[in-house]
Amino acid sequence: MDDAHKKPQGVPVKRAAALLWRAVQPDVATVRVGLFWLVLAAGLDALGPVMGKAFIDRYLLPHNPQVGAMLGLLAGALIAGCTASLLRYHQLCRLASVAMQSVRRIRESVYGHVLRLPMSFFDSAITGQLVSRVTNDTEAVKQLYVQVLFVMLDSLIMLTTLLVTMTFLDWRLMLIVAALVPAVFGIVFLYQRLSAPAVGRTRELRSTLNAQTAESIAGMAVLQATGAAATYGKRYASVNEAHYASRQVELRANAWLLRPALDLLNVAMLAVVIAVFGMRESGGQLSAVEVGVLYAFVSYIGRVVEPLIQLTMQFSQLQQAVVAAARVNTLLDEAEAPRPQAKGRVMAGAVTLQNLNFAYKNGVPVLRDVNLDVKPGEFLGIVGPTGSGKTSLLSLLLRFYPIAENSGQLLVDGQPIAELDEAAFRDAVGLVPQEPFLLAASVRENIAMGRDLSEAQIHTAAESAGAAGFIGRLENGYDTPLGEGGARLAVGEKQLLAIARALAGQPKILLLDEATSHIDTGTEQVVQQALAKLHGKLTIISIAHRLSTIRDADRILVLSHGHVAELGPHDALMQIEGGLYRRLVELQQLASET
Numbered sequence: 001m002d003d004a005h006k007k008p009q010g011v012p013v014k015r016a017a018a019l020l021w022r023a024v025q026p027d028v029a030t031v032r033v034g035l036f037w038l039v040l041a042a043g044l045d046a047l048g049p050v051m052g053k054a055f056i057d058r059y060l061l062p063h064n065p066q067v068g069a070m071l072g073l074l075a076g077a078l079i080a081g082c083t084a085s086l087l088r089y090h091q092l093c094r095l096a097s098v099a100m101q102s103v104r105r106i107r108e109s110v111y112g113h114v115l116r117l118p119m120s121f122f123d124s125a126i127t128g129q130l131v132s133r134v135t136n137d138t139e140a141v142k143q144l145y146v147q148v149l150f151v152m153l154d155s156l157i158m159l160t161t162l163l164v165t166m167t168f169l170d171w172r173l174m175l176i177v178a179a180l181v182p183a184v185f186g187i188v189f190l191y192q193r194l195s196a197p198a199v200g201r202t203r204e205l206r207s208t209l210n211a212q213t214a215e216s217i218a219g220m221a222v223l224q225a226t227g228a229a230a231t232y233g234k235r236y237a238s239v240n241e242a243h244y245a246s247r248q249v250e251l252r253a254n255a256w257l258l259r260p261a262l263d264l265l266n267v268a269m270l271a272v273v274i275a276v277f278g279m280r281e282s283g284g285q286l287s288a289v290e291v292g293v294l295y296a297f298v299s300y301i302g303r304v305v306e307p308l309i310q311l312t313m314q315f316s317q318l319q320q321a322v323v324a325a326a327r328v329n330t331l332l333d334e335a336e337a338p339r340p341q342a343k344g345r346v347m348a349g350a351v352t353l354q355n356l357n358f359a360y361k362n363g364v365p366v367l368r369d370v371n372l373d374v375k376p377g378e379f380l381g382i383v384g385p386t387g388s389g390k391t392s393l394l395s396l397l398l399r400f401y402p403i404a405e406n407s408g409q410l411l412v413d414g415q416p417i418a419e420l421d422e423a424a425f426r427d428a429v430g431l432v433p434q435e436p437f438l439l440a441a442s443v444r445e446n447i448a449m450g451r452d453l454s455e456a457q458i459h460t461a462a463e464s465a466g467a468a469g470f471i472g473r474l475e476n477g478y479d480t481p482l483g484e485g486g487a488r489l490a491v492g493e494k495q496l497l498a499i500a501r502a503l504a505g506q507p508k509i510l511l512l513d514e515a516t517s518h519i520d521t522g523t524e525q526v527v528q529q530a531l532a533k534l535h536g537k538l539t540i541i542s543i544a545h546r547l548s549t550i551r552d553a554d555r556i557l558v559l560s561h562g563h564v565a566e567l568g569p570h571d572a573l574m575q576i577e578g579g580l581y582r583r584l585v586e587l588q589q590l591a592s593e594t
Ligand SMILES: Nc1ncnc2c1ncn2[C@@H]1O[C@H](COP(=O)(O)OP(=O)(O)OP(=O)(O)O)[C@@H](O)[C@H]1O
Pocket: 123, 360, 361, 366, 384, 385, 386, 387, 388, 389, 390, 391, 392, 393
């Protein structure tokens, strides 16, 4: 099974490029227009020194003061420069907006994708790292588009245009200037060799820091109760220290190799061009034409170096962003939960298990040869020692894991569970999980959970769950905000709300996973009454640790090591001399008496 924190496989650059290419598709036409205008802007930029050269060659050196033409050239250079700047500004804004749109799309698709991943993915996913992938990594992808790709594209266009213009002016001098390109790439290569491992390590460590923070906050009660704060503080500090050291390596490589080395190249190139020019003319008289070319080349060198510096300065960001984009792409490549095209419906809510086997890992069976026939409207309790497979059975009933071939059958109303229409199946099966999960939203939103439910349906569900009473006592009734995780409600109230939510979709089958284990005896009775009222109206399958909650069940399934140990009503099971159920009941009675 894949996990969210694994190292991406394959070449990151390819995966990053695939991601960007996919996301930019709807805006390809806009990008093309933007690039066209950028090429024009670069051409206009290159015109300036050409006009300067004409100014020197035609009027300045030959002492030929034609004021009108000279002013015309100066004005031309000025207009070309201003137009180029304006064009560049508009195009970079246009491209930046394409970039933001693309990132918006990527972020939405990553979040949507995560919501569609199979439950098995989350068995090994680390929350902090997954959150980091959806938020931080997609933010880094924005950098890749906005800062890097478009600034780099602009620089590349500029560089090409300048080299072409120089070729027309003096191709031999152009070749000398062109030597800058391999020199700069040499520096970048060296930089990459030195800093790339550190860049990757820094990201990994930052991700670990996020994961540790998220984990500690989630488990704060346990952490404080076990006095583990100091140990965890130390563990965090050591990762943080490693992160700092890795950042230092990166920064040192940046400081040595980027700006200073490139500034040095700029000065060296100027010296070489002037020296070559001087040698060429030694012995002869400087011709006016050559001086104009020298002027143009000196201005071009500055302009060639600047895009090259831009290209290299963006390089470290590029590396980080490529790693991030590759990781986002890897997450997007993670297979989604299969969406059966099947059209089966749940009509009555009968559940049949025929020789059902299940294992999370090959060779470690969790359910073995389970046979069961639950009739529509039946109330089935499930009990068994810890690890006996109760929750796993519920997960299969929720279609969280597929039933492997040759592993028996799980039928709902006579149809294999995989052949039911997804939306119809989710409507027909309600779940009350072990931990009532509540949103930081109003009571109404917590019951509706985004479903299109009428006010009457929400109220009826709350009534049926026995939650209407306490909701009515909240200051704003159904509009009362509940705070993060329903922080302002008592545990039992959260549980009742979870039942109301499960009932709101008017399911045919209601699954409860130890829904009453956290509740005090008073609230347990409210839940019991709610379940009693539902008894017979829909199929109820309820895992219970507190055996009193399923005493009234039509039948009780006793699981042991993944197979059916006993099955029958409470009274019948209590008759079994030395039976597992009877032992469990007696143990609980003993525990409650002491
Ligand atoms: N996601 C998972 N991946 C791998 N193994 C798992 C997973 N969930 C449960 N198991 C294993 O499957 C077995 C059955 O677990 P399950 O949670 O179904 O038991 P249970 O009867 O519900 O236990 P409990 O009463 O403690 O909740 C256990 O050995 C457990 O370690």
